[in-house]
Amino acid sequence: MSFLAARLARARISASAAAAQRTRELRAAGHDIIGLSQGEPDFDTPEHVIEAAYKAMRAGQTRYTPVDGTPELKQAILAKFRSENGLDFKAENITAGAGGKQVLYNALMASLDPGDEVLIPAPSWVAYAYMTEFADGVPVWVATRAENGFKLSPEELEAAVTPRAKWLMLNSPSNPTGAVYSADELRALAVVLKRHPQIWIIADDIYEHIVFDGRPFATLVQVAPQLAERTLIVNGVSKTYAMTGWRLGFGAGPATLIRAMARIQAQSSLNPSSISQAAAVAALNGPQDFVSVRRAEFEARRNAILPSLGAFYIYVGCEGWLGRRTPQGQRLANDEDVTAYLLESGVAVPNGAGYGLSPYFRLSFATSMAALTEACKRIDAAGRALD
Numbered sequence: 001m002s003f004l005a006a007r008l009a010r011a012r013i014s015a016s017a018a019a020a021q022r023t024r025e026l027r028a029a030g031h032d033i034i035g036l037s038q039g040e041p042d043f044d045t046p047e048h049v050i051e052a053a054y055k056a057m058r059a060g061q062t063r064y065t066p067v068d069g070t071p072e073l074k075q076a077i078l079a080k081f082r083s084e085n086g087l088d089f090k091a092e093n094i095t096a097g098a099g100g101k102q103v104l105y106n107a108l109m110a111s112l113d114p115g116d117e118v119l120i121p122a123p124s125w126v127a128y129a130y131m132t133e134f135a136d137g138v139p140v141w142v143a144t145r146a147e148n149g150f151k152l153s154p155e156e157l158e159a160a161v162t163p164r165a166k167w168l169m170l171n172s173p174s175n176p177t178g179a180v181y182s183a184d185e186l187r188a189l190a191v192v193l194k195r196h197p198q199i200w201i202i203a204d205d206i207y208e209h210i211v212f213d214g215r216p217f218a219t220l221v222q223v224a225p226q227l228a229e230r231t232l233i234v235n236g237v238s239k240t241y242a243m244t245g246w247r248l249g250f251g252a253g254p255a256t257l258i259r260a261m262a263r264i265q266a267q268s269s270l271n272p273s274s275i276s277q278a279a280a281v282a283a284l285n286g287p288q289d290f291v292s293v294r295r296a297e298f299e300a301r302r303n304a305i306l307p308s309l310g311a312f313y314i315y316v317g318c319e320g321w322l323g324r325r326t327p328q329g330q331r332l333a334n335d336e337d338v339t340a341y342l343l344e345s346g347v348a349v350p351n352g353a354g355y356g357l358s359p360y361f362r363l364s365f366a367t368s369m370a371a372l373t374e375a376c377k378r379i380d381a382a383g384r385a386l387d
């Protein structure tokens with residue numbers, strides 16, 4: 001009998017985490033690798049947020065808090081939804097956890113029974129599928145098309161609905177493709193969702209503020225208020241305020257679900273860090289001008305490499321490389337081979353199989369312009385060196 005639990009087999013490691021690990025190993029061995037795997041801004045947390053955390057510690061905010069967030073944090077989150085999204089929630093609709101990831105985890109753990117299905121547009125952030133499996137659910141990948149900007153169409157959604165589908169994952173702007181759904185596109189999906197009242201929706205808005213070309217951001221409940229009774233919005237301070245390490249995410253949804261999620265969180269971490277909560281209050285209530293300054297910097301980097309739409313990712317097709325030989329004589333059979341070859345060429349990126357759609361790789365431009373330019377040169381040279 002093994003000491004470790006059978007469930008460990010369902011705790012899988014993502015392609016981007018694997019790529020990051022391999023990068024560390026190769027760098028330690030003296031190789032010059034540009035890492036384009038990371039899903040986090042390379043900016044620092046703003047000074048006023050750090051100051052607020054320091055003050056909170058000094059003022060004794062170093063103790064347990066209510067499980068899913070302090071009243072001050074919930075007020076700040078309510079104000080954010082009101083001013084930025086035109087949505088009026090009550091405190092009972094709000095939850096906070098250690099990152100958007102814990103909020104997602106709580107939701108799936110609180111709602112999935114064995115065999116329940118989660119519809120996941122492919123490609124998507126792989127954690128949706130992994131967490132679904134970990135929570136005893138079944139991920140159902142729903143293919144999207146490059147011609148449609150990797151966005152789920154109403155027809156694709158309708159065809160994917162199954163009797164056991166409990167959730168639909170909607171992530172805009174998207175990791176890994178950068179696709180952004182317009183209000184009209186969300187409205188069209190809402191028409192389908194209204195026909196299937198058993199399906200709840202997770203609107204993962206974590207990249208809300210990383211939208212380019214003056215595009216307005218829209219979230220499902222804004223365009224289809226009737227869906228509020230079965231939608232959980234997931235968001236957080238990680239990407240908008242460059243606070244990935246603080247671990248503070250939040251959600252807004254029906255009170256019954258929110259209460260159930262707090263019960264799940266109470267089984268593990270209890271409240272998110274009291275200090276991170278105070279910092280998040282400062283981030284949400286404080287000046288917002290630097291958010292657009294940073295967005296502009298991301299946009300400039302994006303413009304330097306490719307026209308994509310949002311988030312800091314580009315999903316690059318590599319079909320043209322398949323079947324060809326590297327200078328070392330290896331035939332590239334799939335996107336895993338391609339990313340291994342790119343790594344040898346000095347660029348670390350995760351492959352598309354991990355996101356549910358091959359043959360692609362994901363390129364993150366949350367890195368300096370100089371590193372990005374050099375990485376593009378290396379990718380280009382690697383392509384030219386193929387036979």
Ligand SMILES: Cc1ncc(COP(=O)(O)O)c(C=O)c1O
Pocket residue numbers: 039098099100101102125171174175204206235236237238244248249
């Ligand atoms: C699509 C998506 N949703 C949610 C998250 C969670 O972010 P965090 O847990 O830092 O709030 C991430 C992080 O990479 C993400 O890519």
